[in-house]
Amino acid sequence: MRFGGRIQAAIEVLEDIIERRTPAAHALRDWGKAHRFAGSKDRACIGGIVFDALRRKSSTLWRMGYDDEEETGAARALVLGTMVWGWDESADSLTAIFAEDDHAPAALSVGEIAALQGGRDLALAPDWVRADIPEWIWPAFTNNFAENAVAEGQAMLARPPLDLRVNALKAGRKAVLAKLKDLGAIAAKLSPMGVRIKAGTKLERLPNIQSDPVFLTGEVEIQDEGSQIVSMMVDAKPGETVLDYCAGGGGKTLALAADMKNAGKIYAYDIDKRRLAPLYARAQRAGATNIEVVQPPQSNLKKYRGSIDRVLVDAPCSGSGTWRRHPDAKWRLSLSTLELRITEQKAVLDQAKQYVRPDGLLIYVTCSLFAEENEGQVYAFLEDNKDFELLSAGEVWEDRIGTNKAMPWSEDGCTLTMTPASTDTDGFFLAVMRKIKKVAL
Secondary structure, eight states: OOHHHHHHHHHHHHHHHHHHOOOHHHHHHHHHHHOTTOOHHHHHHHHHHHHHHHHTHHHHHHHTTOSOTTSTTHHHHHHHHHHHHTSOOOHHHHHHHHHTOTTSOOOOOHHHHHHHHTOOOGGGSOHHHHHTOOGGGHHHHHHHHGGGHHHHHHTTSSOOOEEEEEOTTTOOHHHHHHHTGGGTOEEOSSOTTEEEEOOOOTTOOOOOGGGSHHHHTTSEEEOOHHHHHHHHHTOOOTTOEEEETTOTTOHHHHHHHHHTTTOSEEEEEOSOHHHHHHHHHHHHHHTOOSEEEEOSSGGGGGGGTTOEEEEEEEOOOOOGGGTTTOHHHHHHOOHHHHHHHHHHHHHHHHHHGGGEEEEEEEEEEESOOOTTTTHHHHHHHHHHOTTEEEOOHHHHHHHHTOSSSOOOBOSSSSSEEEOHHHHSSOOEEEEEEEEOOOOOO
């Protein structure tokens, strides 16, 4: 495919996403199935345009003169704006590209040329437009970040890097960096086991690390640096018992196993056994031998009540902290979905607390940037459970990460919120609560 045809394909995919609220990955997959002549480079280019467009959907449409994504031609306007303001094209270069390709979009109109050459001044746009945050959730976003809300939103607009966690059970970071030198790998700034490969621009693609020997042999796992730090903040010690209550595919479970040096026991549980399925092969590849997968139902955890040293609850949430990786989710989030996640968070905290031993820890984590899912849940839990107290996670941060590096947000001096703007990671919230040990009189 020539570039003009790729641009037209991106418009068609975005029409599907906007008009039918189709997840971006599904829309791209469906387009690929219907156009099997497209090669891997074609699909990568189309995907790059689509995701770049979605990251800046509000601001790009506003600059193009659109106030509603439902307006006719919005997908086309979004792609045209992305090509000029994100891919360094111009009205003149697009005119030439479209003229030489029969599969390219129709020629630019006079109005489109005017918008691309000048257009609205983004500095005059509403804050939620400049931050590219959905208007309906903007009050909650500003409630969390106040005068820094626009900057926090804009920090999620760039392509995210590929972050890897070096598996300490099999390798050291220095050796891994040497093996990945040709891929431009560098040491992460915060996680001592983190390796980062910076995102490219336009047609540049991140490497398929899953086909590299360093991945296939279990020396690294794909894990955002923020997720790595959350795992470190659990501060699990060799010989302890840990319950990863919402383990999913096991990214944090594997990080905990390495932190514990395979000594002790990690119970990995999830209400959906399908999410747990990859963990078996991942643990074997990583050489993590202290993990025991506990299949649902929850009754299978009955024998562990009141006996676990550290219970990690990586709760279901809006996923707003990962919007730079999943920008379409930003625009598909609804109030009803957010309310459902908040209900689920309360439920999993109430369930997980029963497994914490006296003087043990309950660690609550989300990849959300909304106080309603974070501090709000923690304070409500503490109000209803007087036998738990909030500890200072900042002290653990200082011990394990340091004080001379980028610091996370903290509304209360105890809980922590990492963000793309503050720590150059995905957004993660963490709170540590201790079950108070009753003293016999």
